[in-house]
């Protein structure tokens with residue numbers, strides 16, 4: 001905490017405490033961020049321990065993902081209620097705003113943790129095989145995992161509007177269900193690459209949920225395609241990261257931690273890339289744009 005700054009602002013004159021104006025030149029934003037997002041005792045002492053940390057058991061994971069899939073299937077077949085449009089838009093806007101803040105905080109927290117905790121650049125890509133899932137980097141990996149469960153609300157928001165149920169795509173449900181398993185395995189196997197995957201995805205999500213926020217507020221941003229392009233770029237950059245890890249793991253004697261987590265993530269990214277390229281061609285091709293224009297003119 002910035003105790004030195006606070007202490008410097010307080011001085012005593014004739015035994016009476018006088019609060020002097022804060023010397024703003026001594027406030028260092030980076031050290032405040034480090035205090036809150038890296039060196040906070042809760043973050044510094046975090047440890048993922050299987051069966052003890054909330055959400056860390058295979059049973060919890062199975063229950064969560066199966067509940068999501070069965071509820072989504074049930075509600076899509078039996079739309080239960082449609083919220084009044086005004087209220088739904090407000091709830092959606094708030095939900096997106098929360099996700100922008102959470103994603104941004106995780107991106108900053110994970111970046112600072114990685115920069116301050118990594119002994120060398122190699123560590124950012126490849127954790128040594130004896131790495132334990134504890135400390136700031138794994139705290140943010142855990143927050144990332146929990147945030148993916150919170151993102152299930154996206155699906156609920158689509159289901160709460162009878163008119164938008166057609167927006168519930170295979171891509172959406174497959175992504176939301178599988179990403180939770182990927183994050184769990186990341187922690188369970190102490191997976192190398194976690195810092196880069198988390199920071200990249202959080203930054204893309206700040207952009208994506210800003211797009212959704214504006215939609216919920218009634219605007220239709222012209223840069224929708226740019227969001228999809230960034231998502232595709234994210235998946236392509238993951239290939240570079242995973243190629244480096246596999247190169248290090250199989251090309252050196254020391255190896256990298258959590259290689260099975262990396263194999264799962266790489267497989268997931270391949271399927272997402274395929275689905276997103278398909279989404280891209282269906283949403284933005286010249287033919288699609290022409291059809292949309294004709295629809296508007298009718």
Ligand SMILES: CC(C)(COP(=O)(O)OP(=O)(O)OC[C@H]1O[C@@H](n2cnc3c(N)ncnc32)[C@H](O)[C@@H]1OP(=O)(O)O)[C@@H](O)C(=O)NCCC(=O)NCCSC(=O)CC(=O)O
Pocket residue numbers: 092095096153154155157158164167169171172175201204205208211212213215216224225227228229231234279
């Ligand atoms: C541009 C995209 C981000 C979104 O494409 P969409 O076709 O879903 O976009 P859209 O124009 O229909 O979105 C506008 C509609 O979404 C509603 N909406 C607003 N907030 C929402 C939220 N948090 N979740 C779901 N829907 C939401 C708006 O009210 C509006 O509804 P109305 O039209 O009724 O007013 C795209 O690149 C994409 O990701 N498509 C896949 C669909 C998806 O589910 N993506 C998110 C998870 S995948 C992911 O997250 C990958 C990653 O990690 O990067």
